[in-house]
Amino acid sequence: MKRRALTGIQPSGTPHVGNWLGAIEPALALSESCEGYYFIASYHALTTSRDPELLRQRILDVAATWLALGLDPTKTVLWTQQDVPEVTELAWILSCMASKGLLDKAHAFKDAVTKGKKFVSAGLYTYPILMAADILAFDSDLVPVGRDQKQHVEMARDMAQRLNHVYGELLKLPEPLIQDSVAVVPGTDGQKMSKSYSNTVPLFLPPKKLRKVLMSIKTDSKTLEEAKDPDTCTVFALYKLFATAAQQQDLAARYRQGGLGYGHAKQELFVLMNDRLASPRDRYNELMARPDDIRDILTDGALRARVTARATLDRVRGGVGL
Numbered sequence: 001m002k003r004r005a006l007t008g009i010q011p012s013g014t015p016h017v018g019n020w021l022g023a024i025e026p027a028l029a030l031s032e033s034c035e036g037y038y039f040i041a042s043y044h045a046l047t048t049s050r051d052p053e054l055l056r057q058r059i060l061d062v063a064a065t066w067l068a069l070g071l072d073p074t075k076t077v078l079w080t081q082q083d084v085p086e087v088t089e090l091a092w093i094l095s096c097m098a099s100k101g102l103l104d105k106a107h108a109f110k111d112a113v114t115k116g117k118k119f120v121s122a123g124l125y126t127y128p129i130l131m132a133a134d135i136l137a138f139d140s141d142l143v144p145v146g147r148d149q150k151q152h153v154e155m156a157r158d159m160a161q162r163l164n165h166v167y168g169e170l171l172k173l174p175e176p177l178i179q180d181s182v183a184v185v186p187g188t189d190g191q192k193m194s195k196s197y198s199n200t201v202p203l204f205l206p207p208k209k210l211r212k213v214l215m216s217i218k219t220d221s222k223t224l225e226e227a228k229d230p231d232t233c234t235v236f237a238l239y240k241l242f243a244t245a246a247q248q249q250d251l252a253a254r255y256r257q258g259g260l261g262y263g264h265a266k267q268e269l270f271v272l273m274n275d276r277l278a279s280p281r282d283r284y285n286e287l288m289a290r291p292d293d294i295r296d297i298l299t300d301g302a303l304r305a306r307v308t309a310r311a312t313l314d315r316v317r318g319g320v321g322l
């Protein structure tokens with residue numbers, strides 16, 4: 001039997017290159033050898049979203065992004081979290097298996113507290129429980145995610161182990177799958193690319209706007225003539241993600257030689273990225289013009305996802321005495 005790979009993306013902003021290379025692309029590659037279960041983490045997004053129209057739009061946006069980048073909905077199950085209520089039911093049962101000490105350690109919550117956020121919701125605090133339910137409801141074997149999500153997958157394992165320890169083997173233990181070569185895609189300021197840092201390269205910008213974003217990448221202030229270090233440069237770090245080995249060697253040599261301005265390197269990055277994104281961008285624009293078709297795909301995916309989640313939930317409910 002094929003192993004099952006599951007991952008989710010929050011509809012909390014415009015999908016960016018970090019989401020693609022860190023989550024979507026590895027997940028799509030995996031769906032060749034595994035059964036792909038990919039969903040839009042709409043309930044997780046409610047920890048930050050406060051605008052209903054925007055949330056609705058972003059759910060479609062993330063779905064169209066998966067489809068434009070190559071997800072085949074006849075082979076891979078694609079749904080949105082609120083359409084599978086079994087997951088939130090399982091989350092309650094898991095919340096009785098998660099210690100407060102475990103949740104206190106979760107990065108998202110700790111960050112909010114450290115930053116002195118005025119409103120830290122219970123939803124943000126229990127976020128790892130809902131994520132554990134997402135993973136465990138579908139008997140997932142592998143969870144392809146960026147490095148920042150590894151802790152959450154480990155917490156899901158912790159909750160599953162505790163439940164299994166008390167009630168017998170009811171839940172399958174998942175493994176995180178982290179692609180080291182793209183573990184952290186840098187943003188335009190050199191930090192991890194993230195919607196929360198306003199440093200993203202959105203995936204489907206028109207070419208002119210894409211170029212403008214790439215031209216805004218922060219670099220040091222070396223002059224055109226000076227030799228430069230490719231290994232500490234954000235432009236080069238992004239270039240590496242799109243270039244062949246030969247292209248990387250060539251650009252690295254020109255960095256070290258001097259005589260190459262950052263503007264030139266950025267232009268070369270733009271050409272590569274724009275080439276790679278041109279046809280997905282067309283597909284994305286076609287899909288976004290037909291939102292009802294996207295909704296039909298999500299509804300069909302949810303029906304299929306619910307069959308699996310129902311079976312797990314029945315097993316767990318029975319196992320715990322309900």
Ligand code: ADP
Nearest residue numbers: 010018019022023145146183184185193194195
């Ligand atoms: P963001 O940080 O922009 O809010 P999300 O938390 O919604 O992104 O991430 C969705 C998925 O994309 C997760 O699996 C996450 O690990 C991955 N991801 C996000 N940003 C990056 C990045 N810069 N590099 C690698 N993977 C990333």
Ligand code: TRP
Nearest residue numbers: 006007008009010041044131134
């Ligand atoms: N927490 C993940 C993120 O912010 C999104 C997510 C929710 C997820 N549930 C999941 C990822 C289950 C993998 C598996 O990126």
